[in-house]
Amino acid sequence: MPALTQDQARQLAQEFFEISKGVGDFRFDHFDSLIPEQNNALQNLQHQLSSQSNQFTALAISIGLDDLQPTLDRINQVTDDVNQAVTRLDDIRRVISIATTFVSLGAAIASGSPTTIASAIQDTFQNLEG
Amino acid sequence: MRRMKPYQVGQLAILGISLILSGCTTPEAVRQFTALAADASARIPIVFRDLSASCVRKELADRPTEEIEDVGEKISATCKPFTEDETRLMGALEVLTGYMNALNQLASDEVVSYDKEIDGFASSVQSAGNFNENQVSAVKGLAKFLADAAASGYQRKKLVSSIKSADKDVTTLCKFLGDTIGIDYVRVLNVEQDSVRTRYKNAILADSAGARGSNVLIQDRWRHELQKFADKKRGAEDAQKLLSDISEAHRLLAAQADRWSAKELYKDLTPYSASIQALISDFQTAF
Numbered sequence: 001m002p003a004l005t006q007d008q009a010r011q012l013a014q015e016f017f018e019i020s021k022g023v024g025d026f027r028f029d030h031f032d033s034l035i036p037e038q039n040n041a042l043q044n045l046q047h048q049l050s051s052q053s054n055q056f057t058a059l060a061i062s063i064g065l066d067d068l069q070p071t072l073d074r075i076n077q078v079t080d081d082v083n084q085a086v087t088r089l090d091d092i093r094r095v096i097s098i099a100t101t102f103v104s105l106g107a108a109i110a111s112g113s114p115t116t117i118a119s120a121i122q123d124t125f126q127n128l129e130g
Numbered sequence: 131m132r133r134m135k136p137y138q139v140g141q142l143a144i145l146g147i148s149l150i151l152s153g154c155t156t157p158e159a160v161r162q163f164t165a166l167a168a169d170a171s172a173r174i175p176i177v178f179r180d181l182s183a184s185c186v187r188k189e190l191a192d193r194p195t196e197e198i199e200d201v202g203e204k205i206s207a208t209c210k211p212f213t214e215d216e217t218r219l220m221g222a223l224e225v226l227t228g229y230m231n232a233l234n235q236l237a238s239d240e241v242v243s244y245d246k247e248i249d250g251f252a253s254s255v256q257s258a259g260n261f262n263e264n265q266v267s268a269v270k271g272l273a274k275f276l277a278d279a280a281a282s283g284y285q286r287k288k289l290v291s292s293i294k295s296a297d298k299d300v301t302t303l304c305k306f307l308g309d310t311i312g313i314d315y316v317r318v319l320n321v322e323q324d325s326v327r328t329r330y331k332n333a334i335l336a337d338s339a340g341a342r343g344s345n346v347l348i349q350d351r352w353r354h355e356l357q358k359f360a361d362k363k364r365g366a367e368d369a370q371k372l373l374s375d376i377s378e379a380h381r382l383l384a385a386q387a388d389r390w391s392a393k394e395l396y397k398d399l400t401p402y403s404a405s406i407q408a409l410i411s412d413f414q415t416a417f
Contacts, residue, residue, distance in 0.1 A: 010313065010314070013314075013317060014317065017317060017320065017321055017324075020321075020324070021324055024324065024328050028331060028335075031335060043328075043332075046328065047192040047325070050188070050192075050321050050324065050325060051188075051189070051192075051208060053317070053321055054185055054188065054208075054209075054212075054318060054321055055211065057314050057317055057318055057321075058181075058185075058211035058212050058214075058215055059211070060314060061181075061212075061215040061219070061310055061314055062211065062214070062215055062218075064306055064309075064310065065215065065218045065219070065222065068222060068302070068303065068306050071299045071302045071303055071306075072221075072222060072225045072303070074296070074299045075225050075226070075229050075296055075299050075300065075303065076225055076228075076229075078229065078292050078295055078296040078299075079225075079228050079229045079232045081288075081292060082229075082232040082233060082235075082236050082288065082292050083232050083235075085236055085284070085285075085288040085292075086232070086235050086236050088284075089236075089281055089284065089285065092281065093247050097247050097250065099251060100247070100250045100251040100254045101254075103251065103254040104254045104257075107254065107257060
């Protein structure tokens with residue numbers, strides 16, 4: 001037997017719910033003429049039918065989620081591409097900053113001042129690690 | 131380093147001006163829409179979490195009125211399929227929110243502006259080399275403009291291609307999530323409502339020979355419950371419409387992607403943004 005589709009599961013969920021309501025309405029309409037055992041049996045039937053309706057609803061959602069997976073995968077791929085583009089644009093910023101510190105390092109070395117050189121080297125390493 | 135000749139500076143200026151005229155504008159409208167869409171979709175989990183909660187409430191309402199019990203293993207097992215669905219639904223919603231957040235980041239002004247970095251670079255060049263202030267200032271200005279324009283061109287191209295390629299799937303995802311809320315969750319609420327109604331009716335019938343006062347209390351309580359169901363169904367309707375608006379606005383972006391102008395796009399997206407904001411406000415009162 002082929003597996004249910006989402007629409008079929010939804011349809012079953014709705015039908016079981018309608019039937020459970022019908023059983024409940026019947027019980028209340030004939031409440032005074034039912035013996036307690038009949039009353040309990042009908043009430044239990046109503047509960048079971050409505051619980052079954054919920055089971056079919058949960059199944060319908062699950063089937064839909066299974067069918068949705070390729071869609072989710074494709075959107076995730078686009079999201080990854082977009083995030084890579086943002087990273088690329090950020091990388092440019094980082095490259096400019098690194099270039100700046102190398103220029104400063106070059107100037108510091110040219111100055112011959114040990115303190116300035118040490119400070120520039122530290123900045124360069126921090127930027128590279130950044 | 132050789133000084134730039136005047137004609138070389140002029141060539142860069144012409145290139146810069148033509149980039150402006152080609153219509154590379156910052157996608158402000160895309161940024162605003164994606165921020166709103168991400169915010170809206172991040173509010174929806176409360177609906178999905180109510181799937182299993184409603185199932186549990188329904189099962190408890192079905193118990194005999196003289197029974198006071200915790201949610202036992204039987205009820206947990208009965209409602210477990212919804213708990214499993216919820217985890218996957220949250221995952222699907224996160225895919226939508228993640229996509230909107232990524233677009234929002236790419237559409238931001240900060241990501242395509244290099245002013246601060248170029249300022250820093252120009253200062254270091256000026257202090258390191260034999261360039262006068264005017265030369266550094268001129269090159270800095272053009273460098274900033276060209277870097278920003280090149281980055282904006284890349285940004286725009288990437289936004290256009292991403293939105294167009296994802297549009298069909300975003301529509302499918304929003305429809306699925308919307309139908310899960312508008313059809314499946316509402317049915318689960320209706321099932322719960324019917325169980326609760328049955329419980330109150332049983333209580334009234336059981337007490338038909340008793341004091342009328344208790345019937346009044348039961349009826350008042352039932353009216354209160356009815357209002358809660360009505361509020362949740364209204365919230366579900368809002369959430370479904372939210373997802374529909376997100377899908378429609380995204381479709382509009384994709385359809386007009388090749389001829390974006392920030393002003394027109396902003397004008398076209400405004401009704402969707404306004405609708406989404408109103409729906410969020412109403413949704414918050416329901417849950």
